[in-house]
Amino acid sequence: MPAYLAGLVLLVGRAWDGVMDPVMGMIVDSTTSQRGKHRFWMLVAIGPFVLFFFLLWIRLPGSQLTQFILYSLLFLLFSTSFTMYNIPTQHDRRPYRITTNAPASPACAWCSPCSP
Numbered sequence: 001m002p003a004y005l006a007g008l009v010l011l012v013g014r015a016w017d018g019v020m021d022p023v024m025g026m027i028v029d030s031t032t033s034q035r036g037k038h039r040f041w042m043l044v045a046i047g048p049f050v051l052f053f054f055l056l057w058i059r060l061p062g063s064q065l066t067q068f069i070l071y072s073l074l075f076l077l078f079s080t081s082f083t084m085y086n087i088p089t090q091h092d093r094r095p096y097r098i099t100t101n102a103p104a105s106p107a108c109a110w111c112s113p114c115s116p
Helices: 003-029 037-056 064-089 093-101 104-111
Strands: none
Touching (some): 003 037
């Protein structure tokens, strides 16, 4: 698949994510479950999240247009399952801080004086 189509897959996915975040927030807020509204969505999302993550890395057959459509669909499903898992953790400050600081960890390790 050409780079511009791969970039378009990410653009479509990020636009979808921008729409799904507030929608999922409203869904989580209106959820009532014996296990708790946050834990319920985290448990529901973990299976599809892992499945779609691995499917995104498989080379799919077909033409460039077919691959674009399939990867876009997979990325939308992956983003939705990630939103289902991640939105509930934003209410608890500790996991949210860990999630936000995680991307900075490799940069800090690279700059540390102990790195080879």
